[in-house]
Amino acid sequence: MEKITEKIREIAKLALENGEVEKIIGWNKGDTFDDSYPVFITDVDDADSLIWDNFCVNNLSKYLIQQLKVSKKIGVFLKGCDSRGFSQIVKDNRIDRDKVVIYGLSCPGMIDPEKVKKEGLHKRLLSVKRSGNELIFIKKDGEQKASAEEFEYDKCLQCRYPNPVVYDQLLTEPVDREVKTLERFKDVENLEALSSEERSAYWVDQFSKCIRCNACRNICPACSCEKCVFDNEKADVSGKAKADSEEQFYHIIRAYHVAGRCVECGECSRVCPAGIPLHKLNSKIIKDINELYGDYDAGVDPSEEAPIGTYKLDDSDSFTEHGGEKK
Amino acid sequence: MMKKILKNQFSQLFSMIDKSYELFLPIEKEGKVNFDLWQEGDKVNIEKLKTSISPKSVIFPQSETYLKFKRDGKKLELENVGGKKEDYVLFGVKHCDAKSFQILDNVFLEEPVDRLYEERREKGTIVSMACFNPEETCFCSSFGIEPETASKEVDVTTWDMGDSILWNPQTQKGEKLTEKIKDVLEDATEQDKSELNALQEDTKQKVKELPLANIDPTKITGELNDLFDSKIWEELSQRCLGCGSCTYVCPTCHCYDISDFKGDTSGERFRCWDSCMFSDFTLMAHGNIRKTQKERFRQRFMHKLVYYPNNHEGVYACVGCGRCVEKCPVHLDIVKVIKKLGGEK
Numbered sequence A: 001m002e003k004i005t006e007k008i009r010e011i012a013k014l015a016l017e018n019g020e021v022e023k024i025i026g027w028n029k030g031d032t033f034d035d036s037y038p039v040f041i042t043d044v045d046d047a048d049s050l051i052w053d054n055f056c057v058n059n060l061s062k063y064l065i066q067q068l069k070v071s072k073k074i075g076v077f078l079k080g081c082d083s084r085g086f087s088q089i090v091k092d093n094r095i096d097r098d099k100v101v102i103y104g105l106s107c108p109g110m111i112d113p114e115k116v117k118k119e120g121l122h123k124r125l126l127s128v129k130r131s132g133n134e135l136i137f138i139k140k141d142g143e144q145k146a147s148a149e150e151f152e153y154d155k156c157l158q159c160r161y162p163n164p165v166v167y168d169q170l171l172t173e174p175v176d177r178e179v180k181t182l183e184r185f186k187d188v189e190n191l192e193a194l195s196s197e198e199r200s201a202y203w204v205d206q207f208s209k210c211i212r213c214n215a216c217r218n219i220c221p222a223c224s225c226e227k228c229v230f231d232n233e234k235a236d237v238s239g240k241a242k243a244d245s246e247e248q249f250y251h252i253i254r255a256y257h258v259a260g261r262c263v264e265c266g267e268c269s270r271v272c273p274a275g276i277p278l279h280k281l282n283s284k285i286i287k288d289i290n291e292l293y294g295d296y297d298a299g300v301d302p303s304e305e306a307p308i309g310t311y312k313l314d315d316s317d318s319f320t321e322h323g324g325e326k327k
Numbered sequence B: 001m002m003k004k005i006l007k008n009q010f011s012q013l014f015s016m017i018d019k020s021y022e023l024f025l026p027i028e029k030e031g032k033v034n035f036d037l038w039q040e041g042d043k044v045n046i047e048k049l050k051t052s053i054s055p056k057s058v059i060f061p062q063s064e065t066y067l068k069f070k071r072d073g074k075k076l077e078l079e080n081v082g083g084k085k086e087d088y089v090l091f092g093v094k095h096c097d098a099k100s101f102q103i104l105d106n107v108f109l110e111e112p113v114d115r116l117y118e119e120r121r122e123k124g125t126i127v128s129m130a131c132f133n134p135e136e137t138c139f140c141s142s143f144g145i146e147p148e149t150a151s152k153e154v155d156v157t158t159w160d161m162g163d164s165i166l167w168n169p170q171t172q173k174g175e176k177l178t179e180k181i182k183d184v185l186e187d188a189t190e191q192d193k194s195e196l197n198a199l200q201e202d203t204k205q206k207v208k209e210l211p212l213a214n215i216d217p218t219k220i221t222g223e224l225n226d227l228f229d230s231k232i233w234e235e236l237s238q239r240c241l242g243c244g245s246c247t248y249v250c251p252t253c254h255c256y257d258i259s260d261f262k263g264d265t266s267g268e269r270f271r272c273w274d275s276c277m278f279s280d281f282t283l284m285a286h287g288n289i290r291k292t293q294k295e296r297f298r299q300r301f302m303h304k305l306v307y308y309p310n311n312h313e314g315v316y317a318c319v320g321c322g323r324c325v326e327k328c329p330v331h332l333d334i335v336k337v338i339k340k341l342g343g344e345k
Helices: A002-017 A044-049 A063-067 A080-091 A113-118 A186-192 A196-207 A215-219 A244-257 A267-271 A279-293 B007-020 B095-108 B115-123 B172-180 B190-208 B224-228 B232-237 B245-249 B293-311 B323-327 B334-340
Strands: A023-029 A036-041 A074-078 A100-104 A125-131 A134-139 A142-147 B003-006 B022-029 B032-037 B063-072 B075-080 B088-093 B124-129 B156-160 B164-169 B256-262 B266-273
Touching: A002 A023, A002 A044, A002 A074, A002 A100, A023 A044, A023 A063, A036 A044, A036 A063, A063 A074, A063 A080, A074 A080, A080 A100, A186 A196, A186 A279, A196 A244, A215 A244, A215 A267, A244 A279, A267 A279, B003 B007, B007 B022, B007 B172, B088 B095, B095 B115, B095 B124, B115 B124, B124 B172, B156 B172, B164 B172, B164 B190, B224 B293, B232 B293, B232 B334, B245 B323, B293 B334, B323 B334
Parallel strands: A023 A074, A074 A100, B022 B088, B088 B124, B124 B156
Antiparallel strands: A023 A036, A125 A134, A134 A142, B003 B164, B022 B032, B063 B075, B063 B266, B156 B164, B256 B266
């Protein structure tokens, strides 16, 4: 990853110097081992602060919506999952593809700081390096090695797109990783196996943990409305109360609004301070879409017709077929 | 006099408290620990250093209905509700969170006194637990907190000694609670006290070595207007998502909104936490004075680091708990702001 960091810096410098782009969006490193954060660079000298490491989990593509209002051309570093988010934002007509230069990064999987903490490895931890499938924890008092698989985000362990689906320049060798696709909908299947009462109780309990912070919405690449209905004081649904009915309403509306556009990046669950497994809602809808309209991965091929956004006469109509009853 | 309770008597202790008080404890559910009303069978976790959400939610609930109204023909019935009628014990509050209560007191207990808040504070007996294992995201020492010592702000202070806890009442409320649980108390020995001293010395050293130990807000000088016009707000706020996770996990944020649940003939008026990071926070009839995230972002940190200390004898509205450091989806937290403003030793 250090070599790629060098490459990132070179490319950023070059692109800024020769005026190919006005701004670069990448990652910088902060004080703690897991602190890799988004940064916007216009000055060539700042390019040396760019990094690529095991904690560059943030998708930088959503920033393009705002940044392209003030910059004509922007260079951005995108991982596999990020690139799907990017394509979806393009498909949703929120940005102009031609104003972006994409530097693609194949991703070995990002490391979950919560898992590091759970093992108690975060104490006196300076940094985490990766060599193949091995992680090296560099601590104040020595080094410790472990298998990367044990520390990757759950969402990364299930990633089907480690390599960017769209890019102008690929900075890495493609990653070839074995993915347990069979387990892709395991969480959903476990929920489907419950009775509707049990399922309802499960979600009522989960939503009751919500603290109304909107982090899930604001990180989501599919949530790109100019003004969200929940921020629109005229819509009469912009309440901030911690009340079950409002929490349920918010999450269900959001899940339906990103239906067919969710790129499965799992960021909603990652950022939730209350630990609600929000991605399961989206997973359920994706599974249903696949079963009803054929396999579809949002944000992979922008030319492909979106199943929810396109009406066909022979579309599956399970609701009418079953007379509104449960299948 | 310092007392001691063996941990294998905790279930008795909790049942005893539960007889005379409502009991709020750090309770673990699906891997997350938060303060909640204890019920027999709950998984109590006092080892976890930081609860996900701060215990401020006990003294200042996220949503609280305080007025109910009902229309009956031409008659309108109003009923004051809310506040707290039952005595309660909040057990296991860390030093940083205990200090945050004082920061909220400065706001809510000043004239005009907030009736709902005052009642909750009066009904509560706060039991703190000192901390011997600060985490990498902690920087309470930057705000003058010594996490291993007894917090002055609470009714009883305790120390986790492994197999037992040491118990030291500091107020009348604390003595009253101590009296109620005397059956599980024994006197702390000289050996307990010397073990405590050793743990405290060890903690002091750990605190000094933390990665954020060099944060020093007193180094932020500069005139208010210069700080307000600083370039850092534009630069830092660019990556702010405008969500409220920092605000809602923060033990010192205390802004709220007032709204109604409306029905045809009845309704409720409630207040609930609000966040200055939200786009509608300062929305008024004439428009919004904070139009972009830059102004909202600046407000949050100017409030904590400049306005609040200006109004409250130099006390900052941050206790260095580090929850925002852990929870911000894009690692944009008060530490980065303090550093940019020159607040480093």
